[in-house]
Amino acid sequence: MHMSDALLSPVVGGAFWAVSAGMIGLSAKKTAAGSDGSKTVLMGVMGAFVFAAQMINFTIPGTGSSGHIGGGLLLTVLLGPWRAFITLASVLVIQALFFADGGLLALGCNIFNMAFIPAFIAWPIVYRPIAGEGSSPVRLATASIAASTLGLLAGAFSVVIQTSLSGISDLPFGTFVLFMLPIHAAIGIVEGVLTWGVLSFIASTEPGLLRTASETRAPKSGFVTATLFVAALAIGGALSWFASSNPDGLEWSIGKVTGAEELASPAEKAHELLAAMQDKLAFLPDYDFRDAGETATTAAASPVNAGTSLSGIAGSLMVLVLAGAAGLALRNRRDHSTTTADS
Amino acid sequence: MTDRFDIEALHSPAQPRPLPVGDGAAIVILALFILFVISVPKFDLAGVIAFAAFPLLLATATAIPLLPLVKRLVIASPFILFMAAGNLALDRSTAVTIGGLAITGGTVSASVIVLKTVVTLAALLSLMAVMPFHRFGMALRSLRVPEVFVTQLLLVYRYSFLLAEEAGMMQKARDLRSFGKRGKGPLVTAKLIGSLLIRTTARAERIYMAMSARGFRAALDSRPAIAIKPGDLAAIAGATALFSLIRSFF
Amino acid sequence: MITIEQLAFTYPDGTRALDGLSLRVAKGESVGIAGSNGAGKSTLVSHLNAWHLPQAGSARIGGVGVDKKSVETVRKKVGLVFQKPDDQLFMARVYDDVMFGPSNLGMNEAESHTEAERLLRMFGLWELRDKPPAHLSQGQKRFAALAAVLVMQPELLVMDEPTSDLDPRNRRMLIGLVNSLPTTRLTVSHDLDFIWETCKRVCIMSEGKIVADGPTKDILADAELLEANGLELPLRLQGG
């Protein structure tokens, strides 16, 4: 399940962004050392493979909803955690860019949920101990299914936490958890079976591929990853707690950094000026709920920010129309200039 | 089942459009823009609408076809719509009354969620519609994104087409020698996926050989990362100022 | 066996690959098709097994019109060996690939196996039958593709550049093999010497049309005609 920009507060999004970006940097360092062509290719191909697989949705029996596999565990088994992480992260970036899956700010969360968790948690903590070094088919199957199910559950749980911390959705934590976990358990089992199938196919036809992964050393598994996980949640949690006591996270942080007074006053002056103009322009001034000190009114006191006033909306719609018109004008000019240049 | 397997949608623009700022700066501005949009509070509908001006301006000015964009948005959004519906259902406190018509807080916050999605994703997709992907990669390098990662991005992108091509060939081969339901069962399909992996890997290796034989390095370091120019910094600062203004006005 | 009338085909990007092509081939004939690169030969061929459907004009194979409904019937009659063997091989083992068609057609399994073994042995692939096709050399792939089609014993055999990547001895063997087949044959090839030795009749294609059609010994000895269509005399006629 891709986390989405619109459900995130800047602080939560930013915190996970920082964690994921840091991990990409670290993984890049780890993999750059032993880089050779054929591994680079393998990463690319496997990335493309997972990318394609993620585009195929299947219906989950009994739930009436549909899901797709994540491929995180498969990649980790084939490539080792560092390379798998880099590869998965690039898949997620491409999805965000071309298929609008999630969005840019949500990338941090998505990379964390769908790349970090399988590579640095599910694989070392669940898959490795169960699968062992040997190639017993039963252990392979158990490990694949257990690790991908737990990995997906952790990912889904993480989505719930990220959403709840952001405070955009009204869905109660418990309900959300109850909704997310069963679906992802089901997807996890399907994914586990598929992972096992592909792995045993590879073991029988192209055993060379499996060697790549066993060559990679596991990161000092439990410790590093658990620390990072906790750190991410802690940062996210703490910041959102702060943020939620100031309804506007970004303004709050800007204020803290630059010194709140200086920033607030010109902004407010501009505000008053513009508000005055707006009053004149407003189609339905009666419904203008704007009052002084609006930024301090919290959602609890009056759920509607002053900006929701109809005049505000009307004003913003006008901006929209103007922008569209300006764009069209620009385009016509460009078309004109290119045609004249051609002739 | 294959409702989204649409690799063609990945094509970068054939005719890249010139951008008024450097590619790196464009990406930074986009990120800032999204951050500002996301920072609009839960019930502030006007704030989001105002920001919608930017993707609209970009889309109309560069003549990006809107329909495919909207289609992408619809496909990408079931989760969002679900969450928005949640707000709609759960928050029934009246926020505004217009001529006796009560509008609930849920309605407002749900609209904000949906609109934020549309605005941020539209901005993202419009950028990809004007910037070819390899240029995007180069721009990431100029923003100091690690080389290994950028290389992977470019390869995954490139190999997705390869995979689709190979999958197409295999499907062609199978279709031509299977009749009725015979030869199209899940068992054959499973084997097919397995050999798709082998085939694509083999071909990708040879293509990689061809690329590196023509000067492509394991990474893209052969060309120095383009530094961000002062003009770009000014553009970023300008954009930030503008976004702040809009953000505080609406 | 083949009746094509005014067939036209334009690729989605606007390339007009076939431009009102007509061709008749009687049962039992062996016809060669030659023409310069990009003349539209492969495009023509992919209409014969209903891979492409006629956009204009018509094609009939063994009395069946090629259209949406007849796709399977046509494919049962026509064995097509592609120019790119990679378009043809897709199973994880060479042997499975060769047996894929017969088992889908519900042919007698023991007989098909015997035939598959005979072909694979003849092509020097029997020892390699467990390999994934992607791990064969190019010539080996071409033979594997040929075997996969021949084993289905099609009524009409269509081959697109069957000799490319074959070594001279294997090419010689293929000449012997196809000459021994009673099947109606259509052979697209730049190897005019191969056409010379395996086809009684030859058609010259240019820009999506057939511009000459006649007995091989006449057409392929007509230096001027060949020259005008991007071809030259078969090497055997060029002398040492």
Place this chain on the structure above:
Amino acid sequence: MITIEQLAFTYPDGTRALDGLSLRVAKGESVGIAGSNGAGKSTLVSHLNAWHLPQAGSARIGGVGVDKKSVETVRKKVGLVFQKPDDQLFMARVYDDVMFGPSNLGMNEAESHTEAERLLRMFGLWELRDKPPAHLSQGQKRFAALAAVLVMQPELLVMDEPTSDLDPRNRRMLIGLVNSLPTTRLTVSHDLDFIWETCKRVCIMSEGKIVADGPTKDILADAELLEANGLELPLRLQGG
């Protein structure tokens, strides 16, 4: 230019493709390599641009030993045209593909463009320069791959089956083109007539080794030697 000593190579599945092969080619020579399908020719060739690294024995190109460290240096010297053009073309437009090498190597852009245009025009691809390579006919693809390599002006040009899928006229043109190049050349081909016209010296490969080596006019006229190695006389010598 090329010094190969006792080179051996075994694929991961155990296939021994090269088995103690030695070969020396001097600067400026043009050498042909012939041999039956599966003899290991393509495997040999992929050692020349350091795709495969010697598992045993050694290979030196222009004084540089082929090993892990020299990969880049070797690839700059050697222009390799693959047997399968599909492996070689990867950009979204033909023109971009041809310009990929020069721009990566930091060659002068205007000059490379001129050269690319000259080659594409010569190969009849200039009109098709904006097409994706996957939408070309096979012969057109082969020329695109050739152009992409020639534009880089390599010190050593290695071609694996350059004439397959080319029509007779284009094949003739290629003969003229390669004969006009001053570069050291190694040509792998089953088209012995092409080798006859473009190479002064020829080596016969069999089962991963070189089993005969000498002037083209001697080796390719020796029917017995050829016969023993899965080959036959060039068609021009077979007469009508």
